[in-house]
Amino acid sequence: MARQKALVIRDRLANGEDPRGDKPAPKITTKPKTFYDCMEALLESKAEGWRNSKHKHQWEMTLRDYAKPLHDMPIADIALGDVKECLLPHWHERPETADRLRMRIRAVIDYGIAHEWRKAGNPALWRGLLDKVMPARKRRDKEHHAALNHEQAAQTVAKLRQSSGTAARAVEFLALTVGRAGEVRGARFDEIDIEAKTWTVPGNRMKAGLQHVVPLTDRALQIVEARRQQSTCALIFEGGREDAPVSDTAMTKALRLASPDKAATLHGWRSTFRDWAGDETEHPREIIESALAHSVGNETERAYRRLDALQKRRKLMEDWDAYCAGAN
Structure with a gap:
C-alpha cells in the first residue's frame, strides 16, 4: 500500500500536480476586448434608446463601415495616431461624416473605459488631443451659416x-x-x-x-x-x-x-x-x-x-x- 501511494505521489510530482491530490487551479487567460467587441456592446446597450430606426442605422453604419481600421485592435491599445488615421480619409471631403465618426469612436472607447477594459484616457477627445494633430480644414467658399463643432x-x-x-x-x-x-x-x-x-x-x-x-x-x-x-x-x-x-x-x-x-x-x-x-x-x-x-x-x-x-x-x-x- 505504501509503495503504491509513493508511486502515485511521484507521478503527481512529475505532472506538476500537488502531491496531496489537489490539482493546481488552471491559469485563466482573458482575451483582450477589441474595439469591435466594445462597439457591439455599446450598440446593444443603446438598443432601447434609439430615437428611431434611422438614428440606429446611422450609428451602426458609421462604426461598422468607417471605423473598420480599429475593429480588430484591442481597446486598451488604441492610440491618438490610430484615431487620426481613421479620420483622415474623410476629414476634408466629408467633414460632417468625420465629425460624427470621431464622436462615435469616442463613445465606444468611453464604454471600454467605463467597463475597465482600458486604463488609459480617450484618444478620440477633440480638445487638447485631436485638435493638436488633425490638419486644418479648407474653408468652403459657399459655406452657409458656419457652425462651431x-x-x-x-x-x-x-x-x-x-x-x-x-x-x-x-x-x-x-x-x-x-x-x-x-x-x-x-x-x-x-x-x-x-x-x-x-x-x-x-x-x-x-x-x-x-x-x-x-x-x-x-x-x-x-x-x-x-x-x-x-x-x-x-x-x-x-x-x-x-x-x-x-x-x-x-x-x-x-x-x-x-x-x-x-x-x-x-x-x-x-x-x-x-x-x-x-x-x-x-x-x-x-x-x-x-x-x-x-x-x-x-x-x-x-x-x-x-x-x-x-x-x-x-x-x-x-x-x-x-x-x-x-x-x-
Whole structure:
C-alpha cells in the first residue's frame, strides 16, 4: 500500500500536480476586448434608446463601415495616431461624416473605459488631443451659416463670460436659448416671465410668424436680470444708440473674438445645438426641433404635443446649458 501511494505521489510530482491530490487551479487567460467587441456592446446597450430606426442605422453604419481600421485592435491599445488615421480619409471631403465618426469612436472607447477594459484616457477627445494633430480644414467658399463643432461650445461660452460687453451677453443668451439673431436682438423685458422662467417671442419676430415660448435656464435669467440693471430702455440688449438694439455686426464680432473658429456665425449656434442634441443625447427629435421653433407633424399632432412639450424642452435646454458650462 505504501509503495503504491509513493508511486502515485511521484507521478503527481512529475505532472506538476500537488502531491496531496489537489490539482493546481488552471491559469485563466482573458482575451483582450477589441474595439469591435466594445462597439457591439455599446450598440446593444443603446438598443432601447434609439430615437428611431434611422438614428440606429446611422450609428451602426458609421462604426461598422468607417471605423473598420480599429475593429480588430484591442481597446486598451488604441492610440491618438490610430484615431487620426481613421479620420483622415474623410476629414476634408466629408467633414460632417468625420465629425460624427470621431464622436462615435469616442463613445465606444468611453464604454471600454467605463467597463475597465482600458486604463488609459480617450484618444478620440477633440480638445487638447485631436485638435493638436488633425490638419486644418479648407474653408468652403459657399459655406452657409458656419457652425462651431459642439465640443467648442463650452470653450466659447467661457470666453464670452469673460467679457462684460452687451454684445457678448446677447451672444451668450442666443447660445443658451438657440434663438435667431433677430429674435434675441429685439428681446424686451416685458417678454420675460420670471416666475414661469419663460421668454415669449411674439410672432412678428419669428420666422414662421407664430408666437414661440422659450424655457429659460437659471443662467439665461441671470443675464436678463443683469441687463435690467444696465439697460435704459425696454430692450434687454440695448445698443449704442438710444432705443436701438445691439447690432448684428457687434454680436458677430463678439462671437468670433470668443470662438476658436473665426468664421463662426450667430445662426450657426442652432446647428451646433442640433448636432449636440442629436448625437450626444437621447432627447426625442420632435422636442429638439420644437426647441428650434421648427414645426413637426400636422396641426393636430402639434396641438397635442404642446400640452407637455414645454417641460420636455426645459429639460433639454437645462442639459444644453450644463454642456455649455463645461459639465459634459
